[in-house]
Amino acid sequence: MLIKIAKPSDLHESDVTPESIYLSRRRFMGGMAGLGAGLALSGNVHANADYSDVPDGDAPPWLKEKISDTQWRAITPSNPEKDKIAPFDDASGYNNFFEFGTDKGDPARYAGSLETQPWSVVIDGEVNNGGRFALEDIAKPSQFEERIYRLRCVEAWSMVIPWLGIPLADIIKRADPTSKAKYVRFETLVDPEQMRGQRSSFSIIDWPYVEGLRLDEAMHPLTIMAMGMYGRELPNQNGAPLRLVVPWKYGFKSIKSIVRISLTEEQPVNSWQKIASDEYGFYANVNPKVDHPRWSQATERRLPNSLFSPNTIETRMFNGYEDEVAELYAGMDLRKHY
Amino acid sequence: MAAPKIWLLWRVGVFLAALTPLLFWSWQVANNAAGPEPGRYLLLNIGIGGLWMLLLTLSLTPLTKLTRWKGFALIRRQLGLWTLAYATLHMLSYALFILGLNWALLGSEIVKRPYIIVGMIALIGLAVLGATSNKWSMRKLGKRWKPLHKFSYAILGLVLLHFFWVVRADMGEWAMYAAIAALIMATRLPPVARTLPKLRYRFSHT
Numbered sequence: 001m002l003i004k005i006a007k008p009s010d011l012h013e014s015d016v017t018p019e020s021i022y023l024s025r026r027r028f029m030g031g032m033a034g035l036g037a038g039l040a041l042s043g044n045v046h047a048n049a050d051y052s053d054v055p056d057g058d059a060p061p062w063l064k065e066k067i068s069d070t071q072w073r074a075i076t077p078s079n080p081e082k083d084k085i086a087p088f089d090d091a092s093g094y095n096n097f098f099e100f101g102t103d104k105g106d107p108a109r110y111a112g113s114l115e116t117q118p119w120s121v122v123i124d125g126e127v128n129n130g131g132r133f134a135l136e137d138i139a140k141p142s143q144f145e146e147r148i149y150r151l152r153c154v155e156a157w158s159m160v161i162p163w164l165g166i167p168l169a170d171i172i173k174r175a176d177p178t179s180k181a182k183y184v185r186f187e188t189l190v191d192p193e194q195m196r197g198q199r200s201s202f203s204i205i206d207w208p209y210v211e212g213l214r215l216d217e218a219m220h221p222l223t224i225m226a227m228g229m230y231g232r233e234l235p236n237q238n239g240a241p242l243r244l245v246v247p248w249k250y251g252f253k254s255i256k257s258i259v260r261i262s263l264t265e266e267q268p269v270n271s272w273q274k275i276a277s278d279e280y281g282f283y284a285n286v287n288p289k290v291d292h293p294r295w296s297q298a299t300e301r302r303l304p305n306s307l308f309s310p311n312t313i314e315t316r317m318f319n320g321y322e323d324e325v326a327e328l329y330a331g332m333d334l335r336k337h338y
Numbered sequence: 339m340a341a342p343k344i345w346l347l348w349r350v351g352v353f354l355a356a357l358t359p360l361l362f363w364s365w366q367v368a369n370n371a372a373g374p375e376p377g378r379y380l381l382l383n384i385g386i387g388g389l390w391m392l393l394l395t396l397s398l399t400p401l402t403k404l405t406r407w408k409g410f411a412l413i414r415r416q417l418g419l420w421t422l423a424y425a426t427l428h429m430l431s432y433a434l435f436i437l438g439l440n441w442a443l444l445g446s447e448i449v450k451r452p453y454i455i456v457g458m459i460a461l462i463g464l465a466v467l468g469a470t471s472n473k474w475s476m477r478k479l480g481k482r483w484k485p486l487h488k489f490s491y492a493i494l495g496l497v498l499l500h501f502f503w504v505v506r507a508d509m510g511e512w513a514m515y516a517a518i519a520a521l522i523m524a525t526r527l528p529p530v531a532r533t534l535p536k537l538r539y540r541f542s543h544t
């Protein structure tokens with residue numbers, strides 16, 4: 001597979017106004033039908049647009065209100081037949097969230113103990129407008145958008161998930177970064193009382209879980225802070241009440257249950273890099289040509305699958321978001337910066 | 339006449355008990371109760387099941403020493419063969435359900451991934467032990483049979499290494515199995531092995 005070099009006309013760091021970009025991007029056009037009209041219109045765009053079988057959560061009124069005002073289907077896969085949305089039960093019942101255990105069923109089993117209301121986030125570091133903010137105040141100024149993204153786990157499985165959230169760029173711009181800000185560092189909640197995985201004395205992870213992005217990656221219009229999925233608020237096991245979603249990177253970059261966002265001058269050391277730097281790097285861009293030392297990354301199992309059709313598909317460069325993000329890495333040796 | 343029948347029942351009971359997990363997991367898969375990735379569900383469960391079989395097999399000798407009950411020795415070959423069966427099914431699950439029978443990928447993965455290399459060596463070892471577990475081989479090998487079958491200790495080590503290299507985030511489960519394995523192997527240290535029958539003597543006389 002060839003790496004396409006992005007044209008100069010493609011995305012720039014400064015192109016942060018979502019609508020203008022989406023309108024310019026042919027591949028997203030299919031998803032625009034839902035704008036304003038809600039789900040009814042998009043039914044013909046996407047067969048499984050209906051969330052009527054998704055159980056209601058326990059969202060606070062302000063979040064319910066934000067969700068009802070969502071710009072539905074803001075970004076959808078260019079090939080919805082191939083990238084079918086995973087059933088809610090699979091997306092919420094089978095994932096990694098090591099704060100709650102190592103089995104993929106553990107998050108769903110044990111995340112009920114997480115208290116997500118009220119929730120506040122510290123925004124600090126190289127910003128002029130830092131402090132501790134209620135989640136509500138972080139969410140309010142931006143309209144929610146539904147983004148249907150492929151999520152590629154570093155363990156070589158993937159699902160397609162409809163997130164609800166706001167561009168991370170909105171949050172960062174409001175924090176007003178100083179000229180020194182080069183990176184964004186994220187931290188997950190540490191509370192062994194609520195998170196049983198943090199009580200294990202055999203854990204390899206040094207809590208809190210930390211992730212990081214380069215500032216231009218964080219400002220990229222595809223990068224969002226999700227507060228919901230499947231037309232409702234995030235279930236605890238999926239990183240409630242606030243998580244990152246960076247669709248062109250391996251899933252572990254999309255840190256969950258965030259309590260702190262820091263703008264930094266130095267590149268943060270993310271948790272997995274700290275644990276095994278030969279296996280996990282800072283960038284962790286989905287790349288079929290750079291194997292994990294313990295398994296191949298050339299293919300992935302699209303879930304749900306069944307016994308005799310593992311649904312193995314070719315992994316795409318940048319998880320299929322190459323046209324949008326390749327430019328961020330122009331001139332970089334992605335074998336070295338894995 | 340009654341005694342042999344009881345031993346036959348015992349052996350059939352053990353057979354059914356060892357078969358039950360496989361039937362249960364298959365039933366779960368058939369009823370969509372094994373999650374969105376049933377192949378991986380089988381792979382992991384059968385793998386852990388195989389480790390259990392190996393640990394049980396290796397605990398029979400110390401248990402016999404401790405209790406002098408004949409029943410343990412009677413199921414040693416059977417459990418050894420179950421270990422081989424689970425290990426084979428584990429490997430087949432990987433080839434079929436994870437790699438989708440992509441032979442080229444299987445070939446390159448076997449060469450490239452240390453944990454798979456170690457797993458394959460353990461499986462080959464188990465196959466050799468399984469093939470030489472019959473009476474004919476025992477007679478043919480004579481004195482060499484016992485040292486050959488002590489390779490099961492090395493296989494246990496390889497299996498734990500294979501498991502160790504798969505762990506991503508938390509060593510707790512692995513540490514538990516490693517501790518059980520260490521305990522079972524410790525009973526084979528000569529001073530401990532000598533003490534086991536004495537322990538039985540003491541228990542039976544108090």
